[in-house]
Amino acid sequence: MKRNVLIIGAGGVAQVVAHKCAQNNDVLGDIHIASRTLFKCEAILDSVREKSALKLADGVLQAHRIDAMDSAAVARLIRDTGAGIVINVGSPFVNMTVLDACIETGAAYIDTAIHEEPDKICETPPWYANHEWKKRDICAERGVTAILGAGFDPGVVNAFARFAVDEFMDEVKSIDIVDVNAGSHGHYFATNFDPEINFREFTGTVYTWQGGKWQENRMFEVGRDWDLPVVGTRRAYLCGHDEIHSLAARYPDADVRFWMGFGDHYINVFTVLNNLGLLSEHPVTTAEGLEVVPLKVVKAVLPDPASLAPGYTGKTCIGDLVKGVKDGREVEVFVYNVADHEEAYAEIGSQGISFTAGVPAVAAALLIAEGPWDAKEMKNVEDLDPKPFFTVLDRIGLPTRVRDEQGDRAWNE
Known part of the structure; x- marks a missing residue:
């Protein structure tokens, strides 16, 4: 041990x-x-x-x-x-x-x-x-x-996929991971993780595994509404994410996609920041001769994610919709978790x-x-x-x- x-x-x-x-x-x-x-x-x-x-x-x-x-x-x-x-x-x-x-x-x-x-x-x-x-x-x-x-994603959602395939299917056709935060932190704009890491996820190519090959899209190019337990119908967008890259290796014949929920306000602010070049990881020099990384400046002025916990309300729903075949019949199963921001704060002071x-x-x-x-x-x-x-x-x-x-x-x- x-x-x-x-x-x-x-x-x-x-x-x-x-x-x-x-x-x-x-x-x-x-x-x-x-x-x-x-x-x-x-x-x-x-x-x-x-x-x-x-x-x-x-x-x-x-x-x-x-x-x-x-x-x-x-x-x-x-x-x-x-x-x-x-x-x-x-x-x-x-x-x-x-x-x-x-x-x-x-x-x-x-x-x-x-x-x-x-x-x-x-x-x-x-x-x-x-x-x-x-x-x-x-x-x-x-x-x-x-x-x-x-x-959780990656992590628990990988286990959700393995469980769904092992328990309910002879053959897996698709794995759609859906991550929706239906909570509210009360700030004009904030990220739930380190802003630098959070934004880096969304400024590159969106890679998904479909039809036995890597497919490329732009962030917020593909969206759809999902009917989820507890949090209801929410819009989520196709994103690139870590777990796609290992699940695609384990289940190469299945389509593997990741969807994350975003509201219009987040998308608008993100788009402005990105279009202004403020989400770039490459240094720029100011008129005063100071070299700064725009993304790090944005990180410095946004709320510390750890500070969001007090007053954060609502719930998250994260799960895998897995489709396949069992005994010659098409089947689908949604394996998921719902977490509560207020309960997390009450227990350990986190969101x-x-x-x-x-x-x-x-x-x-x-x-x-x-x-x-x-x-x-x-x-x-x-x-x-x-x-x-x-x-x-x-x-x-x-x-x-x-x-x-x-x-x-x-x-x-």
Whole structure:
């Protein structure tokens, strides 16, 4: 059993991860959190203490300052803390340096999003093959468990797809992942994740896997209305996203698409910012001779996503509509979760988007610590048995449901 957890990052998702690790420290042991900004780490641990979240009250909570781009420094911290599991919820720019540190030390690695290079947006697909999958062989050689994309999307939605195909189909035809946030944060404009990372998702080519090949579209070019549980009918748009790139490899004969909900106001503001060049990752020089990156300036003036939690109302609905064939008959099933912003804030002081991203990473850590997901090699979530994952998620706050011609029910009914 692997014990002791090192959390990399100190944003809204890291807060969720810290709280949920604390609630399960009888299994996960000492809890350490590290980022470039020590005071943010300490504030997260203070929030854990204020909520009396530690299951074992005498458990270790410790903050550290680290530059996660320095792989050797991360490896030293892993050794110094005795961490057996590293949960990387820092910037996607640090994925590979943190992964390399885990490979060096033998610690298990978990992340929630694909690696990105700061100077590149929307690399050629399949994205995982550009960076993470190049380390599969060495992970297997050294027996290092690395679970990629263990957030919600990517992550839980990958497990939804695997479950739907395994349980309900002989052949899968299409996987449509739908992510709708029907909540309201009360600000004129804000992003639910790091604005820099959020905008980078939407300024590049929209890649989807259709007809056995990669298809290219523009952001907001293709939209449709979805009738979803709890949140009702919502407009969502075809987007490029991490999970398409691994699911397409596992299910090459199926169409794999990702849809995200946006309101007209978000689209209008995004379009203006983009058309003005304010979402560019390339430096510009001001009249005063200052070199700035427009995207980083926009990030600096927008609300910190972690600050949105108080007063955030409404719910999210994220799920997979999977279509296929069973016993010669066409079937479809929607596997999904609904999360509540106010409930997330009441429990751990976060908004629902951070909650849905952070809880699955802790579920993955528990499954590594207890054995079922301690694969001793690199895996995407759909490569692993989804049922233990759903069982833990049910227990720690993200229950899975199924809607099909038989009705709407819990996944294990």
